[in-house]
Amino acid sequence: MSSNIRLNKVCQHCQQEFIAKTMLTRYCSHACNRKAYKQAKREEKLKSAIHDVSVQPTILSTAISWHTLEDKLLLNLKEAAQLLNISPLTLRRWLKDGIITSSRLGKKHLFDRVEIKMKLAASS
Ligand SMILES: [Zn+2]
Known part of the structure; x- marks a missing residue:
């Protein structure tokens, strides 16, 4: 074409x-x-x-x-203990006794800030 x-x-x-x-x-x-x-x-x-x-x-x-x-949602053992105004050693005992639960990230414990707050409210 x-x-x-x-x-x-x-x-x-x-x-x-x-x-x-x-x-x-x-x-x-x-x-x-x-x-x-x-x-x-x-x-x-x-x-x-x-x-x-x-x-x-x-x-x-x-x-x-x-x-x-x-940072806000997850706390390590030391931070969680600080927030609860207890020693990290006490927090480890709480974990063992099932008073508090944590998520494990390898060897690290990760604590839910919301759960920590609830524990604080329950104890006061
Ligand atoms: Zn041209």
């Missing part, structure tokens, strides 16, 4: 007039087409780079809030 149309067009890259053989031609030559394509790619890359920069602080603040959340 080769057509005989000849269109006077302006190259979108070098702004020179040229004769296009199809309606879709936007550039005077393959070189202009390639250069325009590369430029578009570069601008795309630049845009995504700017996007990355704007996204980074969000990721950072999320990491920080996660950390503080963990």
Whole structure:
């Protein structure tokens, strides 16, 4: 379906007039087409780079809030004992006697702050 149309067009890259053989031609030559394509790619890359920069602080603040959340919800043996106003040794005895429960993370005990608070409320 080769057509005989000849269109006077302006190259979108070098702004020179040229004769296009199809309606879709936007550039005077393959070189202009390639250069325009590369430029578009570069601008795309630049845009995504700017996007990355704007996204980074969000990721950072999320990491920080996660950390503080963990600090608030889970306590180690020493912190839990401090909060209960007892010695870590007493807390270990409480664990053994089943007065209080903890989650184990390897050899570490992790105490739920909510449970500690409930124990405090019950004892006062
Ligand atoms: Zn051109």
